[in-house]
Amino acid sequence: MARCAWGLAVRGALALLLGCQVVATAQTAGASSTVGAGTLRFGILPLGGAFESRNDWEPLLADMSRAIGRPVTMLSVTSYEALEQAIQRDQVDMAFLSGKMALDAVTLRRMKVVAQVTRHDGLPGYRALLLARKTGPYNSLKSLLAEPEKWRLARGESRSVSGFIVPQLQLFLPNHIAMETRFRSELVGTHQVTALAVANGEADVATNNTADFERFKLQFPAEADRLQVIWESELIPHAQIVMRRDYGPAFQKQVQAFLVEYARGKGPRSDGERAVLKSLHDLAGFVAADNSSLMPAARLAYQLARQSAMTSQWVNEAARQARLQRIETTYADQQAALRDGAP
Template identity: 85%
Template sequence: MAARPDRFRRAVVRAGLALLLGWQLVAAAQTAQTAPPAGAADAVAGAGAVRFGILPLGGAFESRNDWEPLLADLRRAIGRPVTMLSVTSYEALEQAIQRDQVDMAFLSGKMALDAVTLRRMKVLAQVTRHDGLPGYRALLLARKSGPRSNLKDLLSEPEKWRLARGESRSVSGFIVPQLQLFLPNHIAMETRFRSELVGTHQVTALAVANDEADVATNNTADFERFRQQFPAEADRLQVIWESELIPHAQIVIRRDYGPEFEKKVQLFLVEYARGKSPRGDSERAVLKSLHDLAGFVPADNSSLLPAAKLAYQLARQSAMTSQWVNEAARQARLQRIETTYAEQVAALRAGAP
């Protein structure tokens, strides 16, 4: 096999180092002070560090560098330490949230939904982007040249394609492509492809660019960032499918904090990069490097209703296309899905003002 390009080798090395760092951070967090119990928030509002968890969109090192300037500004605004947990997988971040090792987090879709409905967190704000759209799109990427480069061939013979995809909790890396493209064509992403590589959007795009995979899930925001960081590799790629719009990610906070503290944090986020001053210019530069964000808008738990609907649709579609021992078992599963969705919708609406 030909040697991989130097840039790809460096990316793999960074990913390995980032994985080590991510798990070191999780291990360190296990010994940290846990979040205060419900009802004790006001008493501790000025004590202890706020632990901020970051959804892994690129490498752990890259994420830490991107978020550090904004979190430094947040420290000054709220007058207390803010520490960062940057990991390399959705699972690692979810485990940290389950262990009460995260007080605030940048999350999208399914992870934000689970944090709010299962882990005593609430939505404070939602990100916005410069294109003004209320969301982004999932993508499928393939090489521009080669025997496997178009959607028709992919759908007709998926077992001949090597897939690079996101984790099962990733909205654009798994949930939306599965729901909107593959399951309607009777293809289960986990079982129908010749091989499968699971990683971040950067890793999946590099895999296709360097012929380690034939098709990759991605999204419009991360692929634009990939074009800036890896222009030569991006030039080898083409988009063969786009999804419907997916709502942007949210900032969530543990409900153990009192309303006054929540309002202070929300105000910081909403006003960030809005000023017409050198400081505002500096903050806009921070957001530009942070996945090209434009800012934040106030949001509540009801902003997760689209994510709940996506999860519901995927669960229902999977139940309809799976094999069951009998029809009664399928109907029982469908009823549980309906009940869970109704409970989630009620909980999310109850969390709105």
């Protein structure tokens, strides 16, 4: 009965999320793709869920609209792929992105980094996690690595840094396990969806991260109490705010100044701004940043591509070496682009 109720709740939530996506897309589709149109179109990653993300970002974007004197609309989507496609179609002027998506936006889509988020713990990043139930046969890292084919995996999309890239790079590939093929089954979704899947017996292990799992504990305390962390990664750099390069330097500086000064003052207004940031995955604020802040993301993407090439099967060694050479060339080009994009 509990599982059935959870399934109905998830289906209802998905219907609501899809409705939010349609509304947001309609707003952006009606806006001109030119910079001079006035409206700033902001895209956000569905870290916890599209509906929650939309509600969390609305107050900050309303404050931004007043500060810069322009309307700000929001694109809140249900997948990384949907946001990436919107960026490719020039339907997004600014975005909250992490890792590979931010890297691609800067190196391929004519965007630039203007700020990076900070958190109250003071750490320069967060960690990817693997979650399992506290009880039952599937509850230890040792048994997971020994027999992954018996486990049901819930993971993030392939563009998700903590939901896929880092666990694949730092844990699974070094143990000769490809996440896409070695498990009994897999479910792909947001960090909230994957954690719920394990808590409710729909999966045996889930990828997640420290920031989202803390938020999950507050939203779903009973479900979180059934879970334990069986692995955590090295630190992953925080996400960035990126903006289209077509905007002039003065406007870019204006937006950057708003972000950096947000919640920095004293008094009721700043107290309210700090409350807004706390709802955004317990953020402490933003710091000014440039494209060079994506160097760690470029290195992660390079390491994963190289590790995958080394462990994959190839028709011959020449094909493998050709792939490795392309990876080296891409990484060198990205490093040059990130250095050139820094002020």
